[in-house]
Amino acid sequence: MAELIGIDLGTTYSCVAYMNGERPEVIPNLEGNNTTPSVVSFTASGERLVGLAALRQAITNPDKTIYSVKRLIGKKFNSPEMEQIRQKLPYRMIEAANGDILIEAGSRLYTPQEISSFIIGYLKVCAESFLGTEVEEAVITVPAYFNDHQRQATKDAASICGLKVIRIINEPTAASLAYGFDSRKNGLLAVFDLGGGTFDITILEINDGVFHVLATSGDTFLGGDDFDNCVINSILEDFWCENQIDLSQDKFALQRIKEMAEKAKRELSFTTETEINLPFIYSTDHNSFHIRKKVSRSYLEKLTGHLVDRTLAISEQALREARVEPGRVDEVILVGGQTRMPLVRQKVTEFFGRAPAARINPDEIVAMGAAIQAKIIRGSINNLVLLLDVTPFSLGLETENGSFEKIIEKNTTIPARKTMAFTTVENNQRRVKIHVLQGESRKAEENKSLATFDLVGIDSAPAGVPQIDVTFEIDADGLLKVTARDVSTGREQKVIVKPAAGLLPEELEKIIDRQKKEVTDGHDKQGLL
Numbered sequence: 414m415a416e417l418i419g420i421d422l423g424t425t426y427s428c429v430a431y432m433n434g435e436r437p438e439v440i441p442n443l444e445g446n447n448t449t450p451s452v453v454s455f456t457a458s459g460e461r462l463v464g465l466a467a468l469r470q471a472i473t474n475p476d477k478t479i480y481s482v483k484r485l486i487g488k489k490f491n492s493p494e495m496e497q498i499r500q501k502l503p504y505r506m507i508e509a510a511n512g513d514i515l516i517e518a519g520s521r522l523y524t525p526q527e528i529s530s531f532i533i534g535y536l537k538v539c540a541e542s543f544l545g546t547e548v549e550e551a552v553i554t555v556p557a558y559f560n561d562h563q564r565q566a567t568k569d570a571a572s573i574c575g576l577k578v579i580r581i582i583n584e585p586t587a588a589s590l591a592y593g594f595d596s597r598k599n600g601l602l603a604v605f606d607l608g609g610g611t612f613d614i615t616i617l618e619i620n621d622g623v624f625h626v627l628a629t630s631g632d633t634f635l636g637g638d639d640f641d642n643c644v645i646n647s648i649l650e651d652f653w654c655e656n657q658i659d660l661s662q663d664k665f666a667l668q669r670i671k672e673m674a675e676k677a678k679r680e681l682s683f684t685t686e687t688e689i690n691l692p693f694i695y696s697t698d699h700n701s702f703h704i705r706k707k708v709s710r711s712y713l714e715k716l717t718g719h720l721v722d723r724t725l726a727i728s729e730q731a732l733r734e735a736r737v738e739p740g741r742v743d744e745v746i747l748v749g750g751q752t753r754m755p756l757v758r759q760k761v762t763e764f765f766g767r768a769p770a771a772r773i774n775p776d777e778i779v780a781m782g783a784a785i786q787a788k789i790i791r792g793s794i795n796n797l798v799l800l801l802d803v804t805p806f807s808l809g810l811e812t813e814n815g816s817f818e819k820i821i822e823k824n825t826t827i828p829a830r831k832t833m834a835f836t837t838v839e840n841n842q843r844r845v846k847i848h849v850l851q852g853e854s855r856k857a858e859e860n861k862s863l864a865t866f867d868l869v870g871i872d873s874a875p876a877g878v879p880q881i882d883v884t885f886e887i888d889a890d891g892l893l894k895v896t897a898r899d900v901s902t903g904r905e906q907k908v909i910v911k912p913a914a915g916l917l918p919e920e921l922e923k924i925i926d927r928q929k930k931e932v933t934d935g936h937d938k939q940g941l942l
């Protein structure tokens with residue numbers, strides 16, 4: 414029988430796990446490591462490398478080494494967040510015809526879904542080689558704060574490499590499942606998840622096998638990369654002050670600084686001082702320049718303290734929404750590599766009034782939770798476990814005066830279905846425009862647009878007479894389907910939302926065909942195979 418796996422597709426590192434009987438276990442990659450860098454690189458000879466082999470290329474091949482793709486997935490090229498991100502990434506991106514992002518590497522353009530599919534595909538190969546059997550189905554985790562587009566794009570990425578996603582679950586929920594499954598304790602849990610690119614906080618209650626998420630909050634643009642950027646900026650500023658040379662435009666230098674900054678940041682979790690040493694960082698015909706400076710943990714804390722404070726403000730909001738005082742939380746679970754930073758641990762301890770749970774590997778717990786969930790879905794777990802997750806955003810429609818009418822409120826347990834009746838505003842109005850949005854602002858324009866469609870063929874009638882029922886349905890993956898029905902005429906008309914972003918089914922098919930062709934043409938060199 415084909416095995417089931419759980420995948421934690423991280424911004425910087427990914428991890429894959431399976432159930433060894435009743436116990437979740439991490440599957441090592443082909444190099445024997447439990448986590449794999451979420452990096453894909455294209456070499457001059459046309460090889461495609463994934464994982465550590467790709468990461469090793471980052472300095473020599475910066476414009477064809479693609480990392481942090483999770484920050485791009487499901488995003489629009491021109492969104493304000495993307496403008497910031499684009500400046501920080503050394504590889505080239507262009508705008509697709511539908512406004513999505515395309516990544517340029519060599520002579521080819523790739524969607525972020527394709528790049529992610531190379532990472533997922535590599536993990537699939539690792540799992541198949543370790544388990545000695547085919548793997549066809551997986552549970553994949555996403556940040557709780559991922560929106561509809563980002564979830565759909567993640568699902569598409571898996572299908573490109575031939576993996577069927579039986580469920581998308583939220584990373585913090587997966588972590589709580591792994592924790593609760595192991596400890597079998599009841600109580601209130603806070604999962605504080607600070608990874609490479611995103612921050613999530615989830616408050617949930619475990620009661621005799623029922624995992625009930627009470628509230629979730631987060632920021633998809635707050636993670637370890639931002640801590641690195643603070644260190645990078647400080648190195649660039651110092652170098653400018655000392656030499657009046659701007660290294661930010663030098664791709665090779667910048668990549669070396671980035672690697673060194675991240676390394677120093679990690680080291681400062683275990684030591685109070687480290688050295689940044691970058692010889693020959695810049696050369697002219699007459700001169701060579703080097704960077705050598707000592708960095709202390711307290712200096713790092715000064716540079717990045719505001720980021721930790723942001724995580725606490727978001728945590729406060731989640732607790733408010735769950736109607737829970739910090740002191741009532743029975744256990745705090747730390748997830749994501751950045752939670753190894755002592756300042757994060759210290760501030761979380763102060764905030765909740767208790768030390769975080771010990772003996773948890775923040776890099777592996779999410780994949781293990783995903784593996785447990787896969788087995789639960791396939792009905793092969795003996796203990797009763799029920800996962801009740803929530804939607805992280807309010808979802809609704811734009812109404813006549815530019816207001817936002819919420820149909821499903823934030824933190825509603827999913828799956829969820831709700832119908833609301835609307836009507837026309839003009840006499841003999843034959844069509845209505847339906848604009849689906851997510852967010853919390855009362856003004857439509859301040860929320861995120863998910864899709865628009867027209868409901869046409871409404872019978873002529875005075876304003877306010879036709880009744881249009883709009884139904885929002887969120888499935889267990891957190892994906893939204895909206896339908897509209899004109900009920901006043903007795904006729905039913907259903908419209909399914911066309912997403913405002915992402916791949917259309919025919920585009921997805923095309924990519925899958927192209928991948929298959931490349932594999933048969935022998936272009937598919939999966940890095941470490």
Ligand code: AMP
Binds near residue numbers: 424678750751
């Ligand atoms: P994740 O996405 O969970 O794999 O988290 C990766 C992030 O954790 C990256 O930004 C890493 O730099 C960061 N990280 C990993 N180990 C440490 C450490 N010892 N101290 C501080 N940050 C770390």
